[in-house]
Amino acid sequence: MTAAAMTHTEPPEALLTVRNLSVHFHTGDTTVRALDDVSLTINRGEIVGLVGESGCGKSTLGMSLLRLIEAPGEIAGGEVIFDGRDLVPLPEKELRQVRGRDISLIVQDALAVMNPVTRVGEQLTEVLRDHGQGNRAERRLRARDALAAVGFPRPEHSLRSYPHQLSGGMQQRVSIAQSLLLEPRLVIADEPTTALDVTVQAQVLQLLTSACRTRGTSVLLITHDLGVVAETCDRVMVMYAGRVVESGPVRQIFTAPRHPYTVALLEALLPLRGAPPPVLHALPGQTPQANEWASGCRFHSRCPRRAALGNPAICEADEPALRGAGPHDVACHFPSDEPSANRKGSVTVDE
Numbered sequence: 001m002t003a004a005a006m007t008h009t010e011p012p013e014a015l016l017t018v019r020n021l022s023v024h025f026h027t028g029d030t031t032v033r034a035l036d037d038v039s040l041t042i043n044r045g046e047i048v049g050l051v052g053e054s055g056c057g058k059s060t061l062g063m064s065l066l067r068l069i070e071a072p073g074e075i076a077g078g079e080v081i082f083d084g085r086d087l088v089p090l091p092e093k094e095l096r097q098v099r100g101r102d103i104s105l106i107v108q109d110a111l112a113v114m115n116p117v118t119r120v121g122e123q124l125t126e127v128l129r130d131h132g133q134g135n136r137a138e139r140r141l142r143a144r145d146a147l148a149a150v151g152f153p154r155p156e157h158s159l160r161s162y163p164h165q166l167s168g169g170m171q172q173r174v175s176i177a178q179s180l181l182l183e184p185r186l187v188i189a190d191e192p193t194t195a196l197d198v199t200v201q202a203q204v205l206q207l208l209t210s211a212c213r214t215r216g217t218s219v220l221l222i223t224h225d226l227g228v229v230a231e232t233c234d235r236v237m238v239m240y241a242g243r244v245v246e247s248g249p250v251r252q253i254f255t256a257p258r259h260p261y262t263v264a265l266l267e268a269l270l271p272l273r274g275a276p277p278p279v280l281h282a283l284p285g286q287t288p289q290a291n292e293w294a295s296g297c298r299f300h301s302r303c304p305r306r307a308a309l310g311n312p313a314i315c316e317a318d319e320p321a322l323r324g325a326g327p328h329d330v331a332c333h334f335p336s337d338e339p340s341a342n343r344k345g346s347v348t349v350d351e
């Protein structure tokens with residue numbers, strides 16, 4: 001059998017595989033280990049949520065997948081295998097083709113990444129031109145169709161608008177249209193609705209995820225909002241202090257979290273859909289700084305389960321690896337096996 005035939009009969013499920021990725025920022029005498037030995041997989045057509053407290057490394061991870069980490073930051077080690085090719089050593093010229101065409105990025109503040117003096121139509125057609133697609137008339141048509149697909153009622157008219165003439169929600173729709181123009185296989189959406197009014201957040205998110213589902217596009221959705229994850233994602237990865245501490249199917253993570261940090265995040269979650277108000281449980285202690293991660297398990301000093309177990313020494317001595325045979329993996333010396341793990345908050349997970 002030829003190599004091509006083997007590839008054809010055994011297509012890999014994974015679209016993106018990250019292995020042992022570390023990202024460091026060098027500031028003065030300090031090295032901030034924003035990502036430390038992170039490994040993960042995103043499968044084809046899958047919507048994966050990435051959650052965790054502010055500063056745990058979510059955006060750094062998203063940016064590093066496109067190798068957009070700028071000095072004083074650097075990818076200090078690891079691999080980002082996209083469709084069988086490692087992006088970390090790829091020459092910049094080839095990487096520019098991957099960005100937008102294969103993997104695109106949606107950021108929180110759409111306006112910040114748009115050119116304020118360029119009309120929406122030109123912003124969109126420029127993307128197609130930069131990637132050598134179509135002639136002028138075809139590019140214009142595709143730009144118009146892209147705006148129509150994200151709910152612009154008069155797309156022809158909107159092509160002539162300047163970004164500042166649009167509402168925040170409409171700007172983010174343009175940004176979604178732009179990110180999908182080249183039909184990428186992976187969209188990295190970093191807090192795509194956080195800057196919007198709550199009234200339009202759900203609409204915009206629904207638009208993004210349904211457009212990606214229709215196209216079979218994979219999504220890495222970076223968010224603080226576990227409710228959003230419950231509503232939209234297939235799988236979720238929980239980060240703490242520069243590492244993934246738990247990952248698995250949304251239903252399993254929400255109903256039977258195994259890492260005490262995930263349990264704490266879920267306990268702090270307000271209920272959706274009319275459940276009674278929960279008792280909110282704040283985690284003790286501060287989120288650690290990225291230049292002073294604790295030894296052993298980075299969560300040990302804040303961990304209610306460790307305290308309940310009488311502070312076993314191993315938690316302070318040894319860093320637990322992300323273990324499990326998949327799909328539900330956890331990095332904890334004493335992971336819970338109990339369904340529900342005494343959760344106080346509640347959320348509805350879509351079937």
Ligand SMILES: Nc1ncnc2c1ncn2[C@@H]1O[C@H](COP(=O)(O)OP(=O)(O)OP(=O)(O)O)[C@@H](O)[C@H]1O
Pocket residue numbers: 025026027032034052053054055056057058059060061072073289290291
């Ligand atoms: N340019 C930089 N220089 C120095 N440190 C940085 C830089 N960018 C990020 N960091 C550090 O890396 C760590 C991870 O930051 P990152 O923005 O990825 O976290 P996050 O989880 O996305 O947070 P948030 O939810 O607030 O966006 C933080 O400790 C941050 O201070």
